[in-house]
Amino acid sequence: MQMRKSLLLVALVLAGCSQLPAPEQVSPDKVRSPEPAAQQVQEEVVPDSDTTEAIATNFEQIFIDSDISFTGTLPCADCPGIQYHLNLYRDGRFEVRQQYLERGDINIIKGIWLLEKRNLHLVNQQHTLPAFYFSNNNQLAMLDLAGKPISSALNYQLKRETDFIKLDTRQPMLGLYFLNDNQATFTLCQSGESLPVANTQHHLPMMRHYQQDERFRNNAVIATLVGRKQDNAQGETQLLIEKFEQFWPNAVCPDPYAPGQIQGIVWRAEKLAGRYLPQQLNVRMIFDSQDRLYGFAGCNSFNGSYKHQANRLNVAGLASTQKYCSNSSDVEQQFTSSLQAADRAEVNGDKLQLFKDNNLLIEFKPALN
Incomplete structure (x- = not known):
């Protein structure tokens, strides 16, 4: 009897453990859709413009990919200032016009430019030119001899022109003029460069004056004029006279290494x-x-x-x-x-x-x- 009760108890325990709960019936309107995948965020693309390009390069390197002009007046130790007109060409060339105010000196210098990050170097074998720093795309700041920005109340800045401006290459010149069979040459005292003279309307008065004065014939004579250099169709550099001023008989080119005499110098x-x-x-x-x-x-x-x-x-x-x-x-x-x-x-x-x-x-x- 006792044995029968024990077997009955075990049977009831096993039956309780094997019984599974009935699955919950869920109505169709309660079925949840799967979670959607995270949406990708689309970046807004700003179109290129002068403003965005300036912002992009002002804090990085400067790129010169077009011909550009910079102008301004920089301080001068012994004159009111030096007017600069600097043209940078995208092919690596530069031209600069320096005009010393109240001194009458004008230099036209050509060469190549080198860009080291934001530092601009102007290279010419005969002339030493200052280096500049791109403060931004539209402004150059002159550097001192140590390559550092100049801290001064004076203006050492050149500003970029809105449009590219062709350089005015006219300048006063003093040199030796020589005429032979209507072919003239002009040798600049300052550089020693000898140039053929183009037979233009402004050259004719100079040519006639030379031919009519017996002192000048077959001699090189110091002359002063306003002219400019220009390459002809054959690629030869020649002198175009804009204005003839006068001849200076018995004058010579000044020798910077032998001062001391007053005669024969203009x-x-x-x-x-x-x-x-x-x-x-x-x-x-x-x-x-x-x-x-x-x-x-x-x-x-x-x-x-x-x-x-x-x-x-x-x-x-x-x-x-x-x-x-x-x-x-x-x-x-x-x-x-x-x-x-x-x-x-x-x-x-x-x-x-x-x-x-x-x-x-x-x-x-x-x-x-």
Whole structure:
């Protein structure tokens, strides 16, 4: 009896363990759809524009992929400033025009540019030019000799022009002119470069003047003019004369390594009564070996006689043409009066200085152009 109860208890336990709950009946409207995959976020693409390109490059490297122009006036140690016009060409060339304000000096320099990240180097074998730093795409900052940005209240910036501007390559020139069978050459005193002269309308008056003066025939004569270099159809560089000024008989190219003489040099007046003369007047003169002097005072040509011995100077018999020029006549009168009043002339370094009672009246430098 006891055995039968035990078997019955075991049977009931096994039956309880083997019974599974009935599956839950879920209505169709309660069936949940599977979770959707995460959606991909589409980045908004901003189209290229001047603004986006500037932002992209202002903080990275600079790329010069078009011809561009920069202009501005940079400080100068001994003049009011240097006007710059710098053209960078996408093929790696550059051209720059430097104009020294109130000094009459204009340099046209060509070469290749090198870009080191944001530093711009202008390379020319004859001239040393400053390096610049791209502050941004539209501005160049001049660097010092150590290659560092210049910290100053003065403006050392060149700004990019909106449009590319062709360089003005005209400049005053001084050199040796020689004519043979209507073919002329001009050798620049400053560089020694010899150029064939194109037979243009502005060259004809110069050619006739040379042919009519017996002193000039078969001789190279110092001349001053305004001209520009240009390649012809054959690729030859020639000189195009824009304006002929005058010949300077018995003059020579100035020798920067042998200063000390006043004769035979075309002198350009730099300062009058301590102030720079306006560059556009281009006041020049020469003391020749025959005790004669002549020159151009900004409006009129003049000539006279002089005596120079042991630095003592005496100018006499000064005569000039009588044109009136509203922008130069006052300066011209002051210059000619000071020239006649001078009692002493000294060459100090590359400067010719005229004094009256130890007071400096006029300061000249050899005309190189």
